[in-house]
Every structure is written in C-alpha cells, then in structure tokens.
Amino acid sequence: MTHEKNNLSAGQSIEPEQIDIIVLLSQIWRGKWIVSLFIILFIIIAGIYLSVAKEKWTSVAVISSPDAGQIAGYSNAMSILSNDDKYDIAGIQQRVIGRFNSAFAALSETLDNQEEPEKLTIDTAVQGQSLPLKVTYQGSTAQDAQKKLAQYIEQIDQQIAKELIDDLQTSVKSRTRDLVELLSTQEKVAQEQKDLRIKQIAQALSVAKEAEVHSPQVRQTENVSQDTLFLLGSAALESMIKNESSRPLVFPDDYYKTRKNLLNIQTIVVKPQNIHAYRYVMKPTLPIHRDSPRKVITLVVAILLGGILGSGFVLMRNEFRERQSKA
Known part of the structure; x- marks a missing residue:
C-alpha cells in the first residue's frame, strides 16, 4: 500500500512538469504566426547586415x-x-x-x-x-x-x-x-x-x-x-x-x-x-x-534568435493575459 502511494506521489510530481512542457509547446504553436514574424524580421535584419557589412x-x-x-x-x-x-x-x-x-x-x-x-x-x-x-x-x-x-x-x-x-x-x-x-x-x-x-x-x-x-x-x-x-x-x-x-x-x-x-x-x-x-x-x-560576414552562420543565428525571442514574446503575452483574467 505504501509502495503504491509512493508511486502515485512520484507520478503526481512528474506529471505537472510534463503537462507544463506540453502547455508551453502548445502555446508556442498557437502563436506560430507571431514566432514566424519574429524569424522573418531577424532574417531581414540579417540580410541588411550582410548587404552593408x-x-x-x-x-x-x-x-x-x-x-x-x-x-x-x-x-x-x-x-x-x-x-x-x-x-x-x-x-x-x-x-x-x-x-x-x-x-x-x-x-x-x-x-x-x-x-x-x-x-x-x-x-x-x-x-x-x-x-x-x-x-x-x-x-x-x-x-x-x-x-x-x-x-x-x-x-x-x-x-x-x-x-x-x-x-x-x-x-x-x-x-x-x-x-x-x-x-x-x-x-x-x-x-x-x-x-x-x-x-x-x-x-x-x-x-x-x-x-x-x-x-x-x-x-x-x-x-x-x-x-x-x-x-x-x-x-x-x-x-x-x-x-x-x-x-x-x-x-x-x-x-x-x-x-x-x-x-x-x-x-x-x-x-x-x-x-x-x-x-x-x-x-x-x-x-x-x-x-x-558568413552568410550561413549569420542566417542560422538570425533564425535562432527570431525563434527564441518570438517564443518568449508569445509565452509572456499568454502569461500576462492569464493573470489579467484571474484578476
């Protein structure tokens, strides 16, 4: 009985983390257009840099x-x-x-x-x-x-x-x-x-x-x-x-x-x-x-930065809306 409770406790401690990751990914996916806009913006900035550098x-x-x-x-x-x-x-x-x-x-x-x-x-x-x-x-x-x-x-x-x-x-x-x-x-x-x-x-x-x-x-x-x-x-x-x-x-x-x-x-x-x-x-x-400047490296860095900042923006926006709804 005790063993089952321990397993249940362990499962309950792991499950929220799994749910949080899924939730985060789903939020990012729902905001994929915003993330895409960030990526496109950074690609444009990288292109401008490559043209003037x-x-x-x-x-x-x-x-x-x-x-x-x-x-x-x-x-x-x-x-x-x-x-x-x-x-x-x-x-x-x-x-x-x-x-x-x-x-x-x-x-x-x-x-x-x-x-x-x-x-x-x-x-x-x-x-x-x-x-x-x-x-x-x-x-x-x-x-x-x-x-x-x-x-x-x-x-x-x-x-x-x-x-x-x-x-x-x-x-x-x-x-x-x-x-x-x-x-x-x-x-x-x-x-x-x-x-x-x-x-x-x-x-x-x-x-x-x-x-x-x-x-x-x-x-x-x-x-x-x-x-x-x-x-x-x-x-x-x-x-x-x-x-x-x-x-x-x-x-x-x-x-x-x-x-x-x-x-x-x-x-x-x-x-x-x-x-x-x-x-x-x-x-x-x-x-x-x-x-x-290196074209490939510059573009890869631009895509990564755009994706990271875009995802961050989506998550922060959703968190802000959630807090407003609770208030």
Missing part, C-alpha cells in the same frame, strides 16, 4: 630565408671586405631574413595604429621552428588582399636591400680608409728606411774621403758592416748613393697584399635590385572563402 578576405603567403644566389653580390662583397674566401653565407642568410622579420613586424604595428587599421601579420609557419614565416593580410576583397600582401612583402624586401647596401657602403668607406692609412704608414716606413740607408752610405763616404780610401780595401762585401762600410772606397760609395737615390722603395709582402685588398674593395658594386631578403615557399594566395 564590410567583407574581410585573408591572403596568406609563406616565406623563408633567401637562396645563396639571391644575396650572391652582397655575400661576395662581404667576403672581399673581410678578406676571407669562405665567408659565412648561412650566417648572412639568417641575418637577412631576421631583418626582414623585424621590419615586417614594425610595418604590421604601424598599419594597425592607423586611423583605418589594416591587419597585416607575420608569424612562424611551423610551431617550434623559426622558419619558414607565415604572413597574412586581410583586405576588403580577395584580389585586394592578395595584391596588398604582395606589395607589402615587396616593400619590405626593397627596404632591406637598401639598408644592406647602405651598410655595405659604410663598411667599404671605413675599410678603404683603414687600408689607405695602412699603406701610407708602410710607405712612410719604407721611405724612412731608404733615407736612413742613404745617410749611412753618405756617412761612410765622408769617412772614406777623410781616410783617403778611394778604392775597395776588401774583397768580400758580405763581411762589411756599417762601421767598416768606408772600406769600399769613396768611388764605390758615391755610386751606391746615386743608386739608392733612384732606387724604388722596397716594401714587404704584406704591403702588396694590402694593396690588392684595397683594389678589390674599390671594385665592389652591388645594386639593391640584385639583393632579395626572402624566398617564397608559397606566394600570396587568392582567398576562396571570406572571413566575414
């Missing part, structure tokens, strides 16, 4: 460090400047793409802070790896997004090329000045050595004349020192002075190596258009699907 399309490109051939002129110039035939080309490639990344990020920040912001991004394409880089641009049309992205990549490429040329010219001027000063110092030392040699011979000639030594007094000149140079005789010493005066300066091997390096540096000519700071892994794409 600014479209957004995203073009994507993937780039990596430049090939050796794309910076061959610059790397050769750096090799000449450093006087090293095995200059680190891989290091140059990394530095160049690093400068490209930094300059592109700066441009992205500048565009984002405009009165009418433009969305330009650069990030790693593969997580955990510095290269390749993924760059994107969001435009009002698919063609505009693709075109603008290509333009901005080219703009930064030209900027980096110009910066590299300016740095190179500064390095060339500095290195040229250093080499010219080094050659000048070596020439002065060679001239001083020549002048000293002439003075030494002139001093020996003066001693030879005072000692009345006219002809050589030694047979082997290898044994003649600075102190005994006068023994070569005044005639030989006068001839030596004339010969030393007209004799070209004598330079060490390092002088000619420095001279060669200077001549090589003076032949450096690198044009900005022959330098590229990146290599395309994937060129800017022409987007097929726009980012926003």
Whole structure:
C-alpha cells in the first residue's frame, strides 16, 4: 500500500512538469504566426547586415630565408671586405631574413595604429621552428588582399636591400680608409728606411774621403758592416748613393697584399635590385572563402534568435493575459 502511494506521489510530481512542457509547446504553436514574424524580421535584419557589412578576405603567403644566389653580390662583397674566401653565407642568410622579420613586424604595428587599421601579420609557419614565416593580410576583397600582401612583402624586401647596401657602403668607406692609412704608414716606413740607408752610405763616404780610401780595401762585401762600410772606397760609395737615390722603395709582402685588398674593395658594386631578403615557399594566395560576414552562420543565428525571442514574446503575452483574467 505504501509502495503504491509512493508511486502515485512520484507520478503526481512528474506529471505537472510534463503537462507544463506540453502547455508551453502548445502555446508556442498557437502563436506560430507571431514566432514566424519574429524569424522573418531577424532574417531581414540579417540580410541588411550582410548587404552593408564590410567583407574581410585573408591572403596568406609563406616565406623563408633567401637562396645563396639571391644575396650572391652582397655575400661576395662581404667576403672581399673581410678578406676571407669562405665567408659565412648561412650566417648572412639568417641575418637577412631576421631583418626582414623585424621590419615586417614594425610595418604590421604601424598599419594597425592607423586611423583605418589594416591587419597585416607575420608569424612562424611551423610551431617550434623559426622558419619558414607565415604572413597574412586581410583586405576588403580577395584580389585586394592578395595584391596588398604582395606589395607589402615587396616593400619590405626593397627596404632591406637598401639598408644592406647602405651598410655595405659604410663598411667599404671605413675599410678603404683603414687600408689607405695602412699603406701610407708602410710607405712612410719604407721611405724612412731608404733615407736612413742613404745617410749611412753618405756617412761612410765622408769617412772614406777623410781616410783617403778611394778604392775597395776588401774583397768580400758580405763581411762589411756599417762601421767598416768606408772600406769600399769613396768611388764605390758615391755610386751606391746615386743608386739608392733612384732606387724604388722596397716594401714587404704584406704591403702588396694590402694593396690588392684595397683594389678589390674599390671594385665592389652591388645594386639593391640584385639583393632579395626572402624566398617564397608559397606566394600570396587568392582567398576562396571570406572571413566575414558568413552568410550561413549569420542566417542560422538570425533564425535562432527570431525563434527564441518570438517564443518568449508569445509565452509572456499568454502569461500576462492569464493573470489579467484571474484578476
């Protein structure tokens, strides 16, 4: 008996809920025209939004460090400047793409802070790896997004090329000045050595004349020192002075190596258009699907909102009428 009462109590507690749900659904069904009007209204609003909303399309490109051939002129110039035939080309490639990344990020920040912001991004394409880089641009049309992205990549490429040329010219001027000063110092030392040699011979000639030594007094000149140079005789010493005066300066091997390096540096000519700071892994794409507004999603949301608000309006209206009738 007790068990039956419990079942009856449970049934009585569940039944009102079932009845409430049925009642609610029946009320909504009776007000289906109002719900439909809400849905149609929100569909119209969604249509207006879709017609006036600014479209957004995203073009994507993937780039990596430049090939050796794309910076061959610059790397050769750096090799000449450093006087090293095995200059680190891989290091140059990394530095160049690093400068490209930094300059592109700066441009992205500048565009984002405009009165009418433009969305330009650069990030790693593969997580955990510095290269390749993924760059994107969001435009009002698919063609505009693709075109603008290509333009901005080219703009930064030209900027980096110009910066590299300016740095190179500064390095060339500095290195040229250093080499010219080094050659000048070596020439002065060679001239001083020549002048000293002439003075030494002139001093020996003066001693030879005072000692009345006219002809050589030694047979082997290898044994003649600075102190005994006068023994070569005044005639030989006068001839030596004339010969030393007209004799070209004598330079060490390092002088000619420095001279060669200077001549090589003076032949450096690198044009900005022959330098590229990146290599395309994937060129800017022409987007097929726009980012926003999404027609399907917008319409689905409009239908759901219209249905929910319309149903809510019907239920609230019925509740208000019921309370008025009871009053």
